[in-house]
Amino acid sequence: xxxxxxxxxxxxxxxxxxxxxxxxxxxxxxxxxxxxxxxxxxxxxxxxxxxxxxxxxxxxxxxxxxxxxxxxxxxxxxxxxxxxxxxxxxxxxxxxxxxxxxxxxxxxxxxxxxxxxxxxxxxxxxxxxxxxxxxxxxxxxxxxxxxxxxxxxxxxxxxxxxxxxxxxxxxxxxxxxxxxxxxxxxxxxxxxxxxxxxxxxxxxxxxxxxxxxxxxxxxxxxxxxxxxxxxxxxxxxxxxxxxxxxxxxxxxxxxxxxxxxxxxxxxxxxxxxxxxxxxxxxxxxxxxxxxxxxxxxxxxxxxxxxxxxxxxxxxxxxxxxxxxxxxxxxxxxxxxxxxxxxxxxxxxxxxxxxxxxxxxxxxxxxxxxxxxxxxxxxxxxxxxxxxxxxxxxxxxxxxxxxxxxxxxxxxxxxxxxxxxxxxxxxxxxxxxxxx
Amino acid sequence: xxxxxxxxxxxxxxxxxxxxxxxxxxxxxxxxxxxxxxxxxxxxxxxxxxxxxxxxxxxxxxxxxxxxxxxxxxxxxxxxxxxxxxxxxxxxxxx
Numbered sequence: 253x254x255x256x257x258x259x260x261x262x263x264x265x266x267x268x269x270x271x272x273x274x275x276x277x278x279x280x281x282x283x284x285x286x287x288x289x290x291x292x293x294x295x296x297x298x299x300x301x302x303x304x305x306x307x308x309x310x311x312x313x314x315x316x317x318x319x320x321x322x323x324x325x326x327x328x329x330x331x332x333x334x335x336x337x338x339x340x341x342x343x344x345x346x347x348x349x350x351x352x353x354x355x356x357x358x359x360x361x362x363x364x365x366x367x368x369x370x371x372x373x374x375x376x377x378x379x380x381x382x383x384x385x386x387x388x389x390x391x392x393x394x395x396x397x398x399x400x401x402x403x404x405x406x407x408x409x410x411x412x413x414x415x416x417x418x419x420x421x422x423x424x425x426x427x428x429x430x431x432x433x434x435x436x437x438x439x440x441x442x443x444x445x446x447x448x449x450x451x452x453x454x455x456x457x458x459x460x461x462x463x464x465x466x467x468x469x470x471x472x473x474x475x476x477x478x479x480x481x482x483x484x485x486x487x488x489x490x491x492x493x494x495x496x497x498x499x500x501x502x503x504x505x506x507x508x509x510x511x512x513x514x515x516x517x518x519x520x521x522x523x524x525x526x527x528x529x530x531x532x533x534x535x536x537x538x539x540x541x542x543x544x545x546x547x548x549x550x551x552x553x554x555x556x557x558x559x560x561x562x563x564x565x566x567x568x569x570x571x572x573x574x575x576x577x578x579x580x581x582x583x584x585x586x587x588x589x590x591x592x593x594x595x596x597x598x599x600x601x602x603x604x605x606x607x608x609x610x611x612x613x614x615x616x617x618x619x620x621x622x623x624x625x626x627x628x629x630x631x632x633x634x635x636x637x638x639x640x641x642x643x644x645x646x647x648x649x650x651x652x653x654x655x656x657x658x659x660x661x662x663x664x665x666x667x668x669x670x671x672x673x674x675x676x677x678x679x680x681x682x683x684x685x686x687x
Numbered sequence: 688x689x690x691x692x693x694x695x696x697x698x699x700x701x702x703x704x705x706x707x708x709x710x711x712x713x714x715x716x717x718x719x720x721x722x723x724x725x726x727x728x729x730x731x732x733x734x735x736x737x738x739x740x741x742x743x744x745x746x747x748x749x750x751x752x753x754x755x756x757x758x759x760x761x762x763x764x765x766x767x768x769x770x771x772x773x774x775x776x777x778x779x780x781x782x
Binding site: 377378380381416418423611612632636637639640641642643644645671676677678679680681682683686 | 692697698699700701702703704705708713715716717718719720722729730731754756757758759781
């Protein structure tokens with residue numbers, strides 16, 4: 253099959269397979285004006301999309317105006333505008349709500365603003381800076397309204413109420429609630445990459461895998477913020493959830509909210525209790541780094557406030573370790589330096605941590621080396637990149653540790669435990685001591 | 688040269704720094720959990736809670752004020768890439 257051209261894909265963006273894309277009624281006042289992308293096989297590089305995706309946008313009609321909720325990816329602008337024009341005249345549009353400003357939802361904004369420059373653009377407080385970058389030197393030409401939780405926009409007999417729900421999954425994300433119809437526009441929240449022209453969850457194919465896969469890769473790193481968003485959403489009467497990707501959830505919408513609540517909960521019932529959890533992972537070529545790991549373990553385990561676990565990373569699977577790390581308070585990685593680098597198994601696990609929230613966890617690194625020992629600093633830098641705190645300078649030992657050096661390892665473990673329990677001795681240094 | 692004491696609460700460490708030092712110049716070197724994105728005062732990633740000594744920091748610029756507002760920052764929050772330590776004692780942690 254030859255590669256699809258842009259016009260092929262735009263034609264496929266029409267769920268009715270007619271020459272002129274038409275909107276689809278969601279309620280008597282809401283129309284779907286998005287686009288379908290059934291040939292997409294990879295989204296944002298990180299997500300596989302086995303049957304494509306959709307870019308859902310909506311038009312909401314009130315007695316005194318029409319609101320457009322989000323737009324589509326730039327290459328589907330034509331289909332989006334065709335559906336919009338069939339739903340409303342440009343002079344009727346009073347409001348453009350941008351619940352999230354990632355390019356797959358704002359690709360048609362410039363063309364829409366060319367045709368309807370008078371609209372008031374509603375974005376969250378954090379959305380302003382992205383909108384400024386999107387519109388560049390034309391930003392000041394438009395009317396921009398910053399909206400927060402509880403703010404409303406009247407369309408006459410229809411009212412839009414905003415919920416500021418940051419980090420689900422960008423800083424700018426928000427939801428918009430159509431009060432009179434109990435309809436919640438959630439953008440990426442409750443979305444999934446699943447393309448089906450039947451649009452509604454009670455009509456499309458089985459999208460359960462796509463729904464959970466999307467959560468795992470898009471929402472899971474932001475669980476703490478998903479919980480805050482759910483706290484805002486759960487008290488609402490919900491007749492329908494209209495996300496910006498995948499099926500519109502008009503059948504049993506509350507079940508999807510409940511399911512999100514399940515997904516953000518801890519996976520394993522932890523037995524650690526009030527103790528702090530420290531996980532030590534190591535890889536060892538000749539046993540030297542393993543010796544260090546056991547000594548770090550022994551030192552940390554002396555602290556009754558810390559529960560320490562030790563794993564040989566060489567024979568472990570990444571995914572369950574990621575699950576463990578998600579709930580741990582501290583991580584220590586032991587890696588030798590081979591060819592001037594940390595070993596691949598360590599990098600594989602560190603790369604897997606992109607799917608979880610590691611902000612504020614304690615991080616530490618140690619390892620044996622033959623010539624240079626760069627691996628420890630490399631792993632520390634990666635942990636800092638993961639927003640972890642790395643208060644104890646990494647421990648490097650040339651070849652096998654002596655008994656004296658093993659005591660240094662035990663002391664390293666003791667200091668990690670003290671950092672975890674908040675009992676570390678306060679230290680004071682001079683600026684000149686920093687290297 | 689005037690000095691100040693800058694304490695990073697999340698790593699229990701105080702650094703004696705010359706007046707005029709930005710927090711960004713220190714925090715990464717000591718392994719504090721303050722993280723950075725653009726490093727130019729635009730993204731708000733380095734939002735930092737000033738637990739004590741806010742009066743000993745430089746006044747926020749117009750740019751920093753705008754970014755703090757757009758990021759819904761609290762009254763005691765500053766951008767670590769922007770604010771300078773001037774004198775006295777300051778205690779910070781990641782916001």
